[in-house]
Every structure is written in structure tokens, then in C-alpha cells.
Amino acid sequence: LAKTTQPISMDSYEGQEVNITCSHNNIATNDYITWYQQFPSQGPRFIIQGYKTKVTNEVASLFIPADRKSSTLSLPRVSLSDTAVYYCLVGDRAKDTGRRALTFGSGTRLQVQP
Amino acid sequence: EAQVTQNPRYLITVTGKKLTVTCSQNMNHEYMSWYRQDPGLGLRQIYYSMNVEVTDKGDVPEGYKVSRKEKRNFPLILESPSPNQTSLYFCASSLSANRGSYEQYFGPGTRLTVT
Numbered sequence: 043l044a045k046t047t048q049p050i051s052m053d054s055y056e057g058q059e060v061n062i063t064c065s066h067n068n069i070a071t072n073d074y075i076t077w078y079q080q081f082p083s084q085g086p087r088f089i090i091q092g093y094k095t096k097v098t099n100e101v102a103s104l105f106i107p108a109d110r111k112s113s114t115l116s117l118p119r120v121s122l123s124d125t126a127v128y129y130c131l132v133g134d135r136a137k138d139t140g141r142r143a144l145t146f147g148s149g150t151r152l153q154v155q156p
Numbered sequence: 157e158a159q160v161t162q163n164p165r166y167l168i169t170v171t172g173k174k175l176t177v178t179c180s181q182n183m184n185h186e187y188m189s190w191y192r193q194d195p196g197l198g199l200r201q202i203y204y205s206m207n208v209e210v211t212d213k214g215d216v217p218e219g220y221k222v223s224r225k226e227k228r229n230f231p232l233i234l235e236s237p238s239p240n241q242t243s244l245y246f247c248a249s250s251l252s253a254n255r256g257s258y259e260q261y262f263g264p265g266t267r268l269t270v271t
Binding site: 073076078083085086087088131142147 | 214244246260263264
């Protein structure tokens, strides 16, 4: 199964830009990279998704290098409400057996201080 | 409003008493999935379904069953619950997984306690 590696935790202050990097060496050729945000006792919430280069939406930017073996989620000017766990998710790289199981990494716990 | 609903939200039961957690989505999504989340272990996929009558095991399927008779519903069945199945469960759906896109919508979660 495709494995993702992220830092366990990060600390920041309000107003700063935060960059969280995820390593995914075995990403499948056709798979996108998806990032989620999760608050305690809530379901994860989709933030952003990309295939290559850069994607930006109203919440975040996602940077993906040409080899696609990593990705960086960028949160501009974080606030206290951005304190959460952030997960990156990629699909399964095995030969196409038709399986589409998904494995979340352990996530990055972001703590934003005043 | 597009959403994934789960019922019940909270459940306390005893070992061995069969239970079903329902999941329903109103977005006509093909891909549906169940996850469990335990402290320190993150989100682990239990079962998934790529479409009606098509289901497959995730990482931790032991002790669970699922069915997908209709596109909108994907119930999770615990035939004989045990205390190690005490967990927070999430149902999720996405349009399709065939194109490599995993933009999933998650339900609010079901907190299950098995005594």
C-alpha cells in the first residue's frame, strides 16, 4: 500500500504561513494527492487536491514537484482556528488489481499559538 | 444540502449483541468507505465499496461486515461486537475512485462502546 510520511507535529503563531510536507514515494501514476483537516471528534474535511505543480484555493495552496514523491500543503496566515490535525492521502500503487483501498498516514498535529 | 449521515451517533452495547451502523449519502457518489479511528492509530479503513454490490476489505476488516444494495446506503455490521471494537467510526463517500481522485466527504462519526 502507498505509504505517506508527515511530521508528527508542528507549532506556529497566528498570522504566520505554515508549510506541511508529506512524503509519498510510491504514489500511483494516476492518483491525486489529497489533504484533509480534522478537528477533535469530527470527521476529516477535504482541504485541497492536486496532481502536479501548484494548486490554490481559498483555503490553502498545494505544491507538488515534478517527481510527485512529495507534496507541501501551505496555509497562509494561520489563525487559532487552524489548530487541527492535517492528513495527506494518496492511493494504492500496486499493479492495477482494481483495488482502491486507502491508507491515511498518521497526520500532522498543528498547534497555532496567539 | 450535500451530506453523509450516520446513525446512531453514540452507542453503548454489550459483547456479542449484533449491531448495525447506518450510513447514507445524498450526492450520488459511487465510492463509499468505513473507517475507524483510535487514539494514536489514526484513521484506518475497514471496508470500502466502489459501487453497488462491489465491496472489498480495507486494512482492518476483521469482525465487520458491509453491504451495498443501494448506491446511497452503506451499512456497517458488527455480528458479534467485542470490546476491542470500541472506537470512533466514520463513513465517507466520494464521487468515484477510478480516476485516482479521493475527495471524500465524511459523516459526523459514531462513537461505539462495547462493554
